[in-house]
Structure formats: C-alpha cells, structure tokens
Amino acid sequence: MALLIDSIGELSTQHLTGEASPGSGEGAGVLRDAAVVLDGERIAWVGPARHAPAADERFDAGGRAVLPGWVDSHSHLVFAGDRTAEFEARMAGQAYAAGGIGVTMAATREASDAELRRLLSARLAEAVAGGTTYLETKTGYGLDVPHEVRSAVLAGEFVDEVTYLGAHLVPAGADAQEYTDLVCGEMLKAVLPHVRWADVFCERGAFSEEQSRRVLTACRDAGLGLRVHGNQLGPGPGVRLAVEFGAASVDHVNFLDEADVEALAGSWVHWTGPGGAPGQAGEAQDSLASQDSWASQDSLASQDAWASQDSLATAGTVATVLPACDLSTRAPLAPARRLLDAGVQVAIASNCNPGTSYTSSVAYCVTTAVLQMGLSVQEAVRAATFGGALALRRHAGVDADGQRAVGSIAVGHRADLQLLDAPSATHLAYRPGMPLTSAVWRAGRRVR
Ligand SMILES: N=CN[C@@H](CCC(=O)O)C(=O)O
Numbered sequence: 001m002a003l004l005i006d007s008i009g010e011l012s013t014q015h016l017t018g019e020a021s022p023g024s025g026e027g028a029g030v031l032r033d034a035a036v037v038l039d040g041e042r043i044a045w046v047g048p049a050r051h052a053p054a055a056d057e058r059f060d061a062g063g064r065a066v067l068p069g070w071v072d073s074h075s076h077l078v079f080a081g082d083r084t085a086e087f088e089a090r091m092a093g094q095a096y097a098a099g100g101i102g103v104t105m106a107a108t109r110e111a112s113d114a115e116l117r118r119l120l121s122a123r124l125a126e127a128v129a130g131g132t133t134y135l136e137t138k139t140g141y142g143l144d145v146p147h148e149v150r151s152a153v154l155a156g157e158f159v160d161e162v163t164y165l166g167a168h169l170v171p172a173g174a175d176a177q178e179y180t181d182l183v184c185g186e187m188l189k190a191v192l193p194h195v196r197w198a199d200v201f202c203e204r205g206a207f208s209e210e211q212s213r214r215v216l217t218a219c220r221d222a223g224l225g226l227r228v229h230g231n232q233l234g235p236g237p238g239v240r241l242a243v244e245f246g247a248a249s250v251d252h253v254n255f256l257d258e259a260d261v262e263a264l265a266g267s268w269v270h271w272t273g274p275g276g277a278p279g280q281a282g283e284a285q286d287s288l289a290s291q292d293s294w295a296s297q298d299s300l301a302s303q304d305a306w307a308s309q310d311s312l313a314t315a316g317t318v319a320t321v322l323p324a325c326d327l328s329t330r331a332p333l334a335p336a337r338r339l340l341d342a343g344v345q346v347a348i349a350s351n352c353n354p355g356t357s358y359t360s361s362v363a364y365c366v367t368t369a370v371l372q373m374g375l376s377v378q379e380a381v382r383a384a385t386f387g388g389a390l391a392l393r394r395h396a397g398v399d400a401d402g403q404r405a406v407g408s409i410a411v412g413h414r415a416d417l418q419l420l421d422a423p424s425a426t427h428l429a430y431r432p433g434m435p436l437t438s439a440v441w442r443a444g445r446r447v448r
C-alpha cells in the first residue's frame with residue numbers, strides 16, 4: 001500500500017546536506033512544493049509535487065513542513081522514581097553530582113517488570129508524540145547483574161537501540177575496582193545478547209580514565225559498539241578516550257580544550273559521507289540544488305551512492321550535545337558551534353533521564369541549539385536527525401539484517417517522517433515551546 005504525501009510546503013530531507021544560507025532557513029536538501037511516497041516501511045519516491053506518481057492513498061500536507069522524524073541517540077528511559085527534590089536543590093544553587101544516580105537505582109530495582117513496562121510505554125508514547133521515530137536507550141539504573149539484564153531486556157521491547165551502561169556509577173558500598181571487574185566480566189557476558197552498544201560515564205565521581213579504559217576495552221573485545229559520557233562536569237579524558245577507541249559518539253562535551261576539538265575533528269578527515277571525498281565531510285554538494293534534479297526516483301537512487309558501507313566504515317566520533325541537560329543542570333552549553341566549525345559531526349539528543357534532563361522533547365533541544373548555541377535551523381535539524389543516525393551508525397545503506405538508513409529522507413531509507421503544523425522548520429525556533437509536530441510516520445506507519 002503506497003501513500004503519497006503531497007503539497008509539502010518545505011521538505012527538509014537532510015539528505016546530501018550542504019552549506020545553509022544564514023538566516024534564510026535554506027539548506028541544500030531542502031525542497032519546496034514537494035511530495036514523498038511511502039511504500040510499506042520504505043521511502044519509494046521524493047521529488048517536486050508536480051511530478052509525483054499516483055499512489056493508493058494521499059495525504060495532503062497543506063503547504064506545511066515535513067522533516068525526518070527525530071533520531072534520539074541518547075536517553076535513559078528504564079527507570080522508576082522521581083528526583084524533583086534534587087532538581088529543586090539544584091535550582092537553589094547546588095551542583096549536579098553523579099551520586100543521584102544511586103537514588104534512581106534504588107527505585108528502579110524496587111519496581112516490578114510490569115511497572116517498568118508501563119513507564120517505558122508511556123515515555124515512548126511521549127517521545128513519539130514529539131516527533132521521535134528512532135530511539136536509543138541505556139541500562140545503568142540496575143547496577144548489578146540481574147537488574148542490568150532486566151533493564152536491557154525491557155528496553156529492547158520498546159526502543160530501537162539498547163546500550164549497556166553498567167559503568168554508570170559504582171553503587172554505594174561497592175569497591176570501585178571490583179565493580180569495574182564485574183562490569184567487564186560477568187555483567188557484560190550476561191547483558192551481551194541484549195545490547196548493541198556499551199557506554200561509560202567517564203567523569204570525576206563516576207569512572208576514572210583507567211577504569212573507563214578497562215570497560216571500553218572489554219566491551220569492544222566483546223563486539224559492542226562504543227559510546228562515552230565525557231567532559232560533562234569538567235575537563236577530562238572522556239573525549240580523548242572516545243576518539244582513541246573509535247567510539248561512535250561522545251556525549252555531553254561541555255568542557256573541551258583545543259586538543260579535544262582537534263581530536264574529534266581529526267576522526268572525520270577520512271569520512272566518505274555526504275560531500276563525497278575524504279576531508280570534505282559536510283561541505284556543499286549542489287548536484288541536488290536544482291529542484292528538477294529531484295524529479296525522478298532513478299536520479300535519487302544514484303545520488304544515494306554515498307550511502308555505502310564506506311560511509312559507515314570511515315565515520316569518526318560524533319559529538320553529541322544535550323541542550324536540555326545543560327539547561328537543567330545549569331551547565332555551560334556545549335560548544336556545538338565551535339565543533340561544527342572545526343569539522344566535527346554533531347548530534348543533538350534529549351538525554352531523557354530523571355536526574356539531569358527529564359524531557360524527551362528533541363524539538364525543545366533543537367530550539368535551544370538554535371537560540372542559544374548558535375546553530376542555524378537546518379544545522380540543528382540535521383544534528384537531531386542525520387546526526388543522531390550517524391551517532392548510531394544507522395545513517396547509510398541497508399544493513400545485513402535488512403535495517404534501513406534513518407535520519408534522512410531519501411529513496412530506500414526507512415519511512416520515518418514528521419509533519420509540522422507550520423510552513424517551515426524555522427518555526428521550531430521562531431515559536432519556542434509550541435508543540436508543532438502534528439503527524440508522525442514510523443517505518444511507514446502513521447503513529448500520531
Ligand atoms: N551523566 C550521566 N548520566 C546521566 C544522568 C544520570 C542521572 O543523574 O540519573 C546523564 O547523561 O546526564
């Protein structure tokens with residue numbers, strides 16, 4: 001059953017991006033008067049509305065904006081309880097510290113499977129209503145073998161990507177070295193069948209450089225992809241470790257020195273992603289600048305040549321910024337502008353969790369990135385769609401397991417889209433706080 005979405009006033013494809021023209025809301029990959037055809041779970045056609053093929057059903061976008069669903073590449077949704085008191089204390093001037101994780105660990109361990117499922121389901125529904133169509137979440141509030149396994153299994157019932165975060169906090173009373181051994185040994189072995197990624201909170205008060213290195217080594221050797229919570233509370237080794245280990249992403253990145261930025265930028269110099277040649281990641285490619293070049297499905301399919309395994313193999317470490325967390329912890333905003341200018345690929349994610357960022361609204365994060373971090377609207381939308389996909393290595397091609405690329409609108413990619421009740425994506429920043437997402441398709445199915 002094919003669905004034609006037409007009369008799209010502005011289509012932000014995030015496919016083959018180029019330089020946005022400041023202030024105009026334009027970016028390469030933005031189409032006016034466009035249409036998209038969804039066929040089953042995939043995007044079958046993209047182009048000017050006047051050339052749209054017939055389909056079984058039609059949805060009239062009424063001149064409004066369509067963009068990829070958000071790819072939220074960093075969240076912690078498997079938890080019970082609430083940390084309002086900690087938040088109030090922070091707003092009264094107290095600093096965030098990793099220890100609060102222990103409060104949520106206790107509440108999560110106490111919750112039944114049924115209660116955690118109910119909470120996960122409600123949180124997923126909130127995220128989808130806000131336009132999220134692809135979601136990663138982490139364990140990390142179990143912190144012993146049975147509870148970490150339970151978190152991973154339950155997460156896998158609800159989200160697209162599950163990350164093992166046994167190395168979130170050394171539980172009170174445990175010996176740090178012994179707990180790290182557990183994370184690298186028995187716990188890893190038990191959780192392994194249920195996760196694709198591993199993460200470590202490399203920070204003062206959580207895991208030291210040496211402990212983080214052990215965790216990353218063990219998880220890499222077990223075949224997991226790597227992610228790092230780094231440089232959140234102060235300068236530290238997180239970013240350097242992430243690059244050294246070839247992590248797909250380092251997240252938070254609030255406190256960076258020049259060497260950190262250079263290390264991240266250096267990880268992208270051989271990327272054969274959008275822009276084509278190594279060293280040109282993110283630069284303009286204007287073969288699609290003329291709308292007529294979008295006219296046929298064939299021309300798009302061939303434009304998709306970059307979406308190859310090369311683009312996966314040569315990708316560097318994405319810097320994932322978490323604007324809602326920065327505001328909620330009154331931290332200095334991560335230097336997203338500086339990172340982009342240095343040639344680093346940036347993602348924006350919600351970091352939804354009860355301690356530092358109790359929101360799954362990626363739109364809010366995009367708004368903040370524009371209004372307070374100095375990104376253009378298209379840069380911020382790209383970071384929250386294509387950037388998230390890149391951070392999860394789901395930005396290109398079709399996997400061996402048949403999973404399609406997400407985070408951009410192109411033929412063959414998964415049909416994950418959102419319709420804004422607005423004529424352009426610019427309204428995400430122009431109308432802060434307004435719930436603009438009015439329809440959502442996930443893998444071709446209308447979910448809102
Ligand atoms: N920083 C580490 N982990 C979470 C917060 C967890 C918590 O405080 O419960 C984060 O990404 O901000």
Ligand SMILES: [Zn+2]
Nearest residue numbers: 074076229351
């Ligand atoms: Zn986190």
